[in-house]
Amino acid sequence: MKPNTSSLLISVPSAAWVILVMMTVFTAINPRYFTLDNVVNIILQNAVLLILALGATLVILSEGIDLSLGSVLTLSGVTCVYVMKRLMESGSSDASAMIAGVMVGLLTGTLMGTITGGLVSIGGMPSFIASLGMMGVGGALALVLANSTAIYISNPIFSFFGEKLDKFIDLPLMQYLSMPTFIAVFVFSLVWVMLYHTPFGRCIVAIGGNESGARLSGVNTILWKWMVYVVAGVLAAISGITLAARLEAADSIVGVGWEFDAIAAAILGGTSFARGKGGIGGTVLGVLVIGVTRNGLNVIGVPSLWQPALTGTIIILAIVFEVILSRWKEGRR
Amino acid sequence: MDDRILIEARGITKTFPGVRALDNVDFELRAGETHILLGENGAGKSTLMKILSGAYSPDEGEVSIDGQRVELFDPRVAQRMGVSIIYQEFNLIPYMDVAQNIFLGRFPMKCGLLDHKKMHADAEALLRSLNMHVDTHAMIVDLTTAEQQMVEVAKALSIKSKILIMDEPTSSLSERETEQLFSTIRKLNSQGIGIIYISHRLQEIQEVGDRITVLRDGQFVGRKAIHEVTVDDLVGMMVGHSVKEMFERDPQPPGAEFLRVENLSNGKRLHNISISLHSGEIVGLAGLVGSGRTDLARAVFGVDAYASGQVYLFGKPISSQSASVMVEQGVSLLPEDRKNHGLALILPVAENIVVSSLDRLFPRLFVSKDKERSVAMQYVEQLRIATPSTSRLAQYLSGGNQQKVVLAKWLCTKAKIFIFDEPTRGIDVGAKAEIHAFMNQLVKEGAAVLMISSELPEIIGMSDRIYVMREGRIVAEIPHAEATQERIIEFAMGADEARKTPRQAGTIRTRTSV
Numbered sequence: 001m002k003p004n005t006s007s008l009l010i011s012v013p014s015a016a017w018v019i020l021v022m023m024t025v026f027t028a029i030n031p032r033y034f035t036l037d038n039v040v041n042i043i044l045q046n047a048v049l050l051i052l053a054l055g056a057t058l059v060i061l062s063e064g065i066d067l068s069l070g071s072v073l074t075l076s077g078v079t080c081v082y083v084m085k086r087l088m089e090s091g092s093s094d095a096s097a098m099i100a101g102v103m104v105g106l107l108t109g110t111l112m113g114t115i116t117g118g119l120v121s122i123g124g125m126p127s128f129i130a131s132l133g134m135m136g137v138g139g140a141l142a143l144v145l146a147n148s149t150a151i152y153i154s155n156p157i158f159s160f161f162g163e164k165l166d167k168f169i170d171l172p173l174m175q176y177l178s179m180p181t182f183i184a185v186f187v188f189s190l191v192w193v194m195l196y197h198t199p200f201g202r203c204i205v206a207i208g209g210n211e212s213g214a215r216l217s218g219v220n221t222i223l224w225k226w227m228v229y230v231v232a233g234v235l236a237a238i239s240g241i242t243l244a245a246r247l248e249a250a251d252s253i254v255g256v257g258w259e260f261d262a263i264a265a266a267i268l269g270g271t272s273f274a275r276g277k278g279g280i281g282g283t284v285l286g287v288l289v290i291g292v293t294r295n296g297l298n299v300i301g302v303p304s305l306w307q308p309a310l311t312g313t314i315i316i317l318a319i320v321f322e323v324i325l326s327r328w329k330e331g332r333r
Numbered sequence: 334m335d336d337r338i339l340i341e342a343r344g345i346t347k348t349f350p351g352v353r354a355l356d357n358v359d360f361e362l363r364a365g366e367t368h369i370l371l372g373e374n375g376a377g378k379s380t381l382m383k384i385l386s387g388a389y390s391p392d393e394g395e396v397s398i399d400g401q402r403v404e405l406f407d408p409r410v411a412q413r414m415g416v417s418i419i420y421q422e423f424n425l426i427p428y429m430d431v432a433q434n435i436f437l438g439r440f441p442m443k444c445g446l447l448d449h450k451k452m453h454a455d456a457e458a459l460l461r462s463l464n465m466h467v468d469t470h471a472m473i474v475d476l477t478t479a480e481q482q483m484v485e486v487a488k489a490l491s492i493k494s495k496i497l498i499m500d501e502p503t504s505s506l507s508e509r510e511t512e513q514l515f516s517t518i519r520k521l522n523s524q525g526i527g528i529i530y531i532s533h534r535l536q537e538i539q540e541v542g543d544r545i546t547v548l549r550d551g552q553f554v555g556r557k558a559i560h561e562v563t564v565d566d567l568v569g570m571m572v573g574h575s576v577k578e579m580f581e582r583d584p585q586p587p588g589a590e591f592l593r594v595e596n597l598s599n600g601k602r603l604h605n606i607s608i609s610l611h612s613g614e615i616v617g618l619a620g621l622v623g624s625g626r627t628d629l630a631r632a633v634f635g636v637d638a639y640a641s642g643q644v645y646l647f648g649k650p651i652s653s654q655s656a657s658v659m660v661e662q663g664v665s666l667l668p669e670d671r672k673n674h675g676l677a678l679i680l681p682v683a684e685n686i687v688v689s690s691l692d693r694l695f696p697r698l699f700v701s702k703d704k705e706r707s708v709a710m711q712y713v714e715q716l717r718i719a720t721p722s723t724s725r726l727a728q729y730l731s732g733g734n735q736q737k738v739v740l741a742k743w744l745c746t747k748a749k750i751f752i753f754d755e756p757t758r759g760i761d762v763g764a765k766a767e768i769h770a771f772m773n774q775l776v777k778e779g780a781a782v783l784m785i786s787s788e789l790p791e792i793i794g795m796s797d798r799i800y801v802m803r804e805g806r807i808v809a810e811i812p813h814a815e816a817t818q819e820r821i822i823e824f825a826m827g828a829d830e831a832r833k834t835p836r837q838a839g840t841i842r843t844r845t846s847v
Contacts, residue, residue, distance in 0.1 A: 193446070196447075197449075199442075202429065202437070205429055206426045209425075209426035209428055210424060210426050213423070213424030214426065214437065214438075215409075216408050216409065216412070217424070217488075218438030218439065275428060276427065277428045
């Protein structure tokens, strides 16, 4: 095929166009928007959402949905900080308390994912229902454990994982690098390898694409379907812990609504609820669409009460655009 | 072809509630042969194929592979023993590349990760050995149907299958792709692989097959070498001389033209269809499953859009392709799948009957339960629907009574044109006769009936005229007096073309051409 404008349009994902258009608009309204500081800020603010959205993407690729991810994020942060604080109060060192806390947080996410996945794959329950139930359970546990408030933590080693690097390393340009971003990049690489270079990852796509076909090809669909939710739970825990490190606190309602941002990011990135279409590359762009919008509305001075309405509208328009573009692409095949 | 028997089935019987799908059927496949499985709709081909591939287990009888008796209780077990099946609906993963699809479940690994390099090299070699040219990096969704089929074949070979079952493999292939498939089949045969080939197309059967097994009504009719049989023999074997059912026919003089379809095409399953239907007429629409009969009914009724062509109602072209407009004008469709498309199973009989006439019965917005009940009662009595009351839920009625409820729904709309899609499938003999009697009654009162049926005796017994469809086209129009099962089958399966254009001289001998 000769390179021409229409093939360029095909090779660039729709979310990238949306980001480009919005950044142009925001910069036109307020030139302060397009500065290195602000772009770095957007990336830092959305690193946590990216980790969560990777989990959401994996679940959607397997033709399921996980509404409990926001609750798992909250609960994992709370258990992590709760254990850390208790250990520090009883005289443990910062390092050992942090390690124990992080382990407990990760375990929490694993456990939640194990239950959701078990209900879906062994119990045969629709993922919408199973994860809706777990969303309630996780949210309530977090409220109880944190006594309906936020648990503050002052542990310099733990806080390091939520900071920009200039706080710790006295070198030029360090203010542009942050630990959450590093963690997100590292997690993204791991998930990338898992999705495209291990049988597990391929089986996720196979289950989403054609479950009975996958089963007839000898894929253990029950096991792998279960594992998708476990991995999503672990990823939610990582994002919850990272968020707690950044805020130096675990808030008992911090993750409310995050599951929808995560799902929206996956869909914006071109992952489809049917047939195992999509991938995690697009999810990065999807997260950026949401991040760029939120940040831009702030910078151009939209009143905060109006922001959710505008964000929602822009997400809907972006998805409509993605659907139209992908139909058009299919038509050209 | 050698004489070694790869798979053998003996005395297979399989019953489903209400049907004996297979009755003491024998089958065998030799190494290196292509064995055709032939039979009408419902003859038991798919049931047999599912038993051989492990999807069903037989009630009686045994299956042996390489002389060893086996229990194929699961498709994966059958696969391990060398039996692979390629359904019309492929078992591929749409958004995964060709190589990964071939090796799904058995990925080559290196250092704990997928060995993409080896996977693509192996897939490439496998495809090349079959003279298939498919890019192993392409996603399945980007392939043509023929290419997807090749991937399925390659996948089956990659697990060392010796027995390949193909269910109507050419149904969506072009002529050239068909040729390519046949050359692949011959290549596989030459490697000793046995192929069970299910097809309706008499023409290609003669070209690709070595032997043929014919089933009829779940029974084994015969097994022959292809070169011993003529097209007429095959048609004869399929039709047989089944017990004559009695059909009360009450022919009416045809009146005004109620429905006319001109050159209707939808770009997919329907090509240039023209039919007409008059007051007082029962017109049969025959053809194999998948020939486009139901698609035609749905298009005419306005539920599926068509690209070109014109439908005329009572002599006037219709304004828009819409089912609600058709219903207003007096057209009705009694769908094949009455449980899902004809009825709301969880609603009472009365609501099912009035549901399409709410505007007419209740012009003042509110539904009167009393009126609903009395209107429904009138049809329950008229059609003798066996139900304790009109408030009985439709799901608790027998198949025959459910069909009567669907009919009542359309009588209630004062429909003039009735399209029946398989009106008596799964209905007991008594109710069947009643439905036929109602059809006669309808046309006597001046209505027009278009009846789709896979049961040839029903088509012949009831229809004043018969249209035969094949591959989305009307291939014949036969008046009642000239209709025989043989003639309809010949048109439906393309026997006329199989005789006219012998592709390989010598393999086809027919009474007409010899």
